[in-house]
Amino acid sequence: MPHNFTVSPDFAPDHMSGWFYFNTWLQRKLGVDIHLELYDTFEQQRMDIRAGKVDMIYANPYDASMLVRELGFKAVVRPVSKRDEAVIVVAADSPIATVEDLGAGTRVATTADPDVDTIGMIMLEPADLDAASVQKHVYNSHVLIAKSLLNGETDVGFVLKQSYDELSDLIRGRLRVLVASQISVVHHALLVGPAMMDRFDELRDLLVAMPKDEKGVGVLESMEIRGWEPMSEEQTEFMIDLIDTLID
Amino acid sequence: MSDQDTGAEREVTLHYYDGSERKALIVDTEVPYPDGKLIVSRTDPQGFITHANQAFVDMSGYSREELIGANHNILRHPDMPAVAFKGLWDTVQSGQKWQGFVKNLRKDGKYYWVKATVIPNIRQGKLVGYTSVRRKPSRSKILESEALYATLK
Ligand SMILES: Cc1cc2nc3c(=O)[nH]c(=O)nc-3n(C[C@H](O)[C@H](O)[C@H](O)COP(=O)(O)O)c2cc1C
Numbered sequence: 447m448p449h450n451f452t453v454s455p456d457f458a459p460d461h462m463s464g465w466f467y468f469n470t471w472l473q474r475k476l477g478v479d480i481h482l483e484l485y486d487t488f489e490q491q492r493m494d495i496r497a498g499k500v501d502m503i504y505a506n507p508y509d510a511s512m513l514v515r516e517l518g519f520k521a522v523v524r525p526v527s528k529r530d531e532a533v534i535v536v537a538a539d540s541p542i543a544t545v546e547d548l549g550a551g552t553r554v555a556t557t558a559d560p561d562v563d564t565i566g567m568i569m570l571e572p573a574d575l576d577a578a579s580v581q582k583h584v585y586n587s588h589v590l591i592a593k594s595l596l597n598g599e600t601d602v603g604f605v606l607k608q609s610y611d612e613l614s615d616l617i618r619g620r621l622r623v624l625v626a627s628q629i630s631v632v633h634h635a636l637l638v639g640p641a642m643m644d645r646f647d648e649l650r651d652l653l654v655a656m657p658k659d660e661k662g663v664g665v666l667e668s669m670e671i672r673g674w675e676p677m678s679e680e681q682t683e684f685m686i687d688l689i690d691t692l693i694d
Numbered sequence: 695m696s697d698q699d700t701g702a703e704r705e706v707t708l709h710y711y712d713g714s715e716r717k718a719l720i721v722d723t724e725v726p727y728p729d730g731k732l733i734v735s736r737t738d739p740q741g742f743i744t745h746a747n748q749a750f751v752d753m754s755g756y757s758r759e760e761l762i763g764a765n766h767n768i769l770r771h772p773d774m775p776a777v778a779f780k781g782l783w784d785t786v787q788s789g790q791k792w793q794g795f796v797k798n799l800r801k802d803g804k805y806y807w808v809k810a811t812v813i814p815n816i817r818q819g820k821l822v823g824y825t826s827v828r829r830k831p832s833r834s835k836i837l838e839s840e841a842l843y844a845t846l847k
Contacts (some may be wrong), residue, residue, distance in 0.1 A: 508838070546833070569730060571809070589834045627730045633746070683817060684825075688734065691791070691811035691827040 448479035449501040449642055452494075454634065456506055456559040456606075464669030465504070471665045475610045475652050476645060487585035488558055507531070507632045508560040508693070511686045514637070521635040523647060523653045523674035530632045531607035532565040537595045545625055547601065548573040555582045555591040564692055565627050566604030581582040591618050593668045631688060634635045635677055650676050696807065696836050699709060699724040703803070706772050710765075711779070721803035725753065732806060735829040739821055741766045741783075755801035773801040775846035786814050786824055795831055795839040798806065807836045 453471075454466050462484065469482040480502070485491035488509075494500055495513065506515055508531060512521035536542050552575060556563050567577065583600050585591050591603040592613060600686060607626060610618070636653070638646060653674040656662035702722045709715045733753055736745040746761045754761065754769060761768070770779075774797055785792035792812045797805050800806075808828035815823045831839075 522767045568829055572727075572729075572832050574834055625729045628730050628749075631751045680817075682817070684736075687813060687815050688732075688827055689696070690813055690827065 448481045450483055450499055451502040452483050452485065452500050454506040454509065455488060455491060456557070456561065461668075462669055464665065467665045467668050471661055472652075472668055476648065477644070479580050483559065483616060488560065497563065498521055501639045502637070502640075504636050506559070506561045507685060507689055508564070510635055510637060510682070513639070514609060514682060514686060517639065519637040519639045520643065520646065520679070521637050521677040522650050524677050525671040526634045526675055528608070528620040528633060528671065529629045529630050530561050530565070531629060532562045532568055532569070533605050533607050533610050533626045534566055535592075535603045535605055535621045536601065537597065537598070538620050538622045539601050540595075540601070540622065542601065542624065545570060545573050547582050548575060550575070550579045552580045552602060555581060555585055555603035557587070557591070557604070559583055559606065562606050562631070565629065565632075568692060569625050569627060570602075573587050577634045588613065589617070596620055601665045626634060631685060633685070635682070635685075636674070636690050696833075697840055698722055698805075708770060708772055710767050710770070711776065717789050717801065718772075719803035720799070723804045725800065725804050725806045727806055727808060727828075727830040728753070729805075729830065731830075734825070734827045735761075735766070736815070736823055737766050738823045741824075743768075753796070753800070753806055755804075760801075765820060767803060769798045769800075771797045773797050773803055773805075773847070774839075775843050777844065777846050782812060786812050789814055789816075795835055796828075797839070797843070807831050807839070811833065 451469060466482060469480055473480050479643065492509070495503070495517065503513065514521065534545065542548060549568065556566060562642065570580065583594060584596060588605045588609040591605055594600045595603050602624065654676055656666060657673040700722045705717060706715050707715050707719050710718050726747065731749040733749045734747040735743055738744055743761050743764050743766055751761065752787050755756060756768070773788055777798070782794065787796045794810060796808050796810050798808060801804055809831040810826055810828045812824055814821055814828045815825055816828050
């Protein structure tokens with residue numbers, strides 16, 4: 447039986463092929479069969495996680511909490527200097543100058559990414575806004591969020607900082623950042639479940655050394671990840687505690 | 695700016711729960727909460743600071759060296775009623791999450807308002823400390839809290 451690997455379905459599809467190269471590289475190095483399963487939605491993925499169908503996952507920090515505290519997963523590594531930050535953006539010509547200018551009924555363009563949505567909602571709190579007082583419009587990508595802002599269908603958009611930076615100059619030039627998060631301790635991580643725990647040390651050492659591996663370098667490039675750093679159990683617990691304070 | 699931002703200065707003696715006290719300069723000037731940031735600290739089970747992030751250091755006005763090992767009441771502002779902190783401690787000691795609005799005292803005597811969430815840190819079933827994460831409060835919540843705390847002192 448091959449092990450099952452999956453990736454949090456929350457980022458630009460252009461990096462997806464990188465995860466297939468990664469999986470091929472990893473199978474060779476570890477000498478085990480690993481099947482990469484990609485999901486379109488968080489709900490589908492969470493159902494399979496709960497059903498025990500996932501042994502290794504590149505998870506967003508919100509799911510990491512469930513994986514570690516309820517399902518016995520352990521974080522192996524996190525990507526070097528890649529943190530999960532969000533920006534709230536408006537159309538460049540929007541009359542909104544600060545978050546505090548927003549009022550009840552604000553139309554918020556967001557994605558199903560729990561990470562960005564939670565950080566975005568926290569940054570709206572200074573305007574006395576919460577889930578009950580805004581109108582959420584959920585889109586499938588940050589490009590569609592940008593379009594909805596430019597078409598005047600929504601007032602503000604929540605976008606992963608990294609995705610915002612990757613928008614074309616043309617689109618970014620027509621948008622404006624209202625506020626950017628600077629949390630710096632919330633990030634994705636690669637975790638393994640009980641079925642792969644016996645490979646934990648080997649996996650960590652392989653991944654940490656990946657930038658020095660001839661083939662590994664190219665794989666990392668295609669994933670747009672510089673390298674991996676090991677995560678201690680306490681680092682993982684600290685991040686999960688922090689996220690606990692952010693969700694009600 | 696909050697209603698309490700009058701720029702007035704006074705020296706007060708702060709009385710802590712454990713019976714200790716210290717003299718502090720109070721300057722009624724608000725320092726605005728920085729947009730987009732979270733202020734994070736952790737304590738041991740007794741409330742002594744074990745971790746402070748950069749935003750915590752910047753907003754408190756103390757150096758990291760001064761903060762680590764200090765009692766978290768180093769930030770206590772005399773306008774905060776004791777009953778608010780009793781609620782905080784009773785809640786987290788019973789294993790629950792506490793949330794509230796807190797007026798904090800900086801080293802320079804000025805103040806800043808936060809919306810704070812405090813949770814117990816449980817490792818292998820044991821309490822090892824507490825984590826507090828603060829975010830920017832809304833102006834209306836600050837005004838509400840100022841009015842409420844004035845009646846509780
Ligand atoms: C994790 C944690 C964070 C705290 N943060 C603050 C804070 O930012 N400001 C504050 O005045 N008290 C804070 N407290 C409460 C203090 O421990 C203390 O109870 C309070 O300042 C009142 O002082 P006293 O209980 O010594 O009279 C915190 C407590 C914990 C456990």
